[in-house]
Amino acid sequence: MQDFVEKPQFVRNCYLFTGLNEQELQGVDRITSLRTFQKHDSVFQEGEKADGFFLLCQGRVKIYKLSIEGKEQLLHIVYPGETFAEAAMFEGSSYPASAQAMEDARLLFFSKNGFLTLLKRHPVIMLRMLGNISKYLHHFIRLVEDLSLKEVSSRVAEYLLDVIDREGVLMEGGIELELEMTKSDLAARLGTISETLSRTLKGLRDRAIIEVDGKRIRILDKNALEKIAVGRKF
């Protein structure tokens, strides 16, 4: 069983548990259970009872909402090392959104009860979790701002600038980046649909602000992008 090799590794590397000694880490390890998911598997559905939270070890997981007609609003994409659904665990009895594996994924599940006793022993973990939830909150405030106060072109520009900061590579002729998801998913993340995203990218291309080749995007005029991101009509 790979579990017994890997599981403690993930716990050890998690930001929540840095500074704990070996014995304590083993204590943490005992309250977790490893869960594996295949691409497109559901991790949990909106409305399901939330009796714990997750640490993503491998793969990517998307958190999203569906409208009654089936339109998807992507709330967040979780990357390895990050925890999610902590707030749902603390706040209410059920998950307020759904989670699905975007690729084959491994997760550690922390049951609520086990974790609460852990917290009593190690209050510092709470403080880290507070910080993390606060980040989520900030993220959602920005999402609200985007959806309510900006048009699609601004959101696209803002997103591109964000990717540039995280993983943009300076090449001759511009900054290159690769989209982390399909354009359909990106559209959902930006609160629109793929057709509109496609047209918006085309608009940016026509103005020689970007070049698009599949998932690869080359930024030709970052300055223009920044103007669009803050809301200037484009």
Next chain:
Amino acid sequence: MQDFVEKPQFVRNCYLFTGLNEQELQGVDRITSLRTFQKHDSVFQEGEKADGFFLLCQGRVKIYKLSIEGKEQLLHIVYPGETFAEAAMFEGSSYPASAQAMEDARLLFFSKNGFLTLLKRHPVIMLRMLGNISKYLHHFIRLVEDLSLKEVSSRVAEYLLDVIDREGVLMEGGIELELEMTKSDLAARLGTISETLSRTLKGLRDRAIIEVDGKRIRILDKNALEKIAVGRKF
């Protein structure tokens, strides 16, 4: 000075500090400072350094974002007894939104440093704060859902149903309620503008679902409202 009479009262009644003894409460009291604001006064502006959080004692405070053109998106309305800006304090160095007194207001300010030492002594406070921030998170997820996945009529219906639950009064001929804010503010809360809200309410009136008299609204057909709230075209 009224301060010395009232300040400890507010601390005593705050959900964060229930269960603390008299001496501990005085300790809490010492790290707070009372701030008073007049209607329309700014409590803080987006981007200002966040070096603490607030407990609202009296009045109402709105948390909002402004677009570059000046359109307002109301994020939340704070009522007495509630705390706000905790997440901003934990997460980053500056407030991600602005806060303004909707009426003359009294607030207790908790400085970050003082509060952190308090937390070390009373970890249970952290747990309560975690619960509260989690509520905020859930609130914003719903806001994102509304803005992205629902049209204005659904948001209005959802809002009315929410007010019904909290303070609706069953009268002959329907449930009566009173809007907690001006229709302009409500429009901002719902991610739209007063003109559109006005038209939407008119639409509901025309269909004999509600009756409107200023801030007083009588619900004639709650059932219809529920259908609209979940997204049925209306």
Next chain:
DNA sequence: CGCCACATTGAAGGCAGTCAAAGGTGGTGG
């Protein structure tokens, strides 16, 4: 090669925002 998911493009229509003006309301001071 054919399938399937994803992506692009065009045409048409709708929801909601903008602009403008009139009507209503509450508070203040004479």
Next chain:
DNA sequence: CCACCACCTTTGACTGCCTTCAATGTGGCG
């Protein structure tokens, strides 16, 4: 008590961004 003023609300006409619907293009994979 009334007049006035500021602010909020309503209504109409118009505009436009975005979605919807539909068709075609593209790339990966069995």
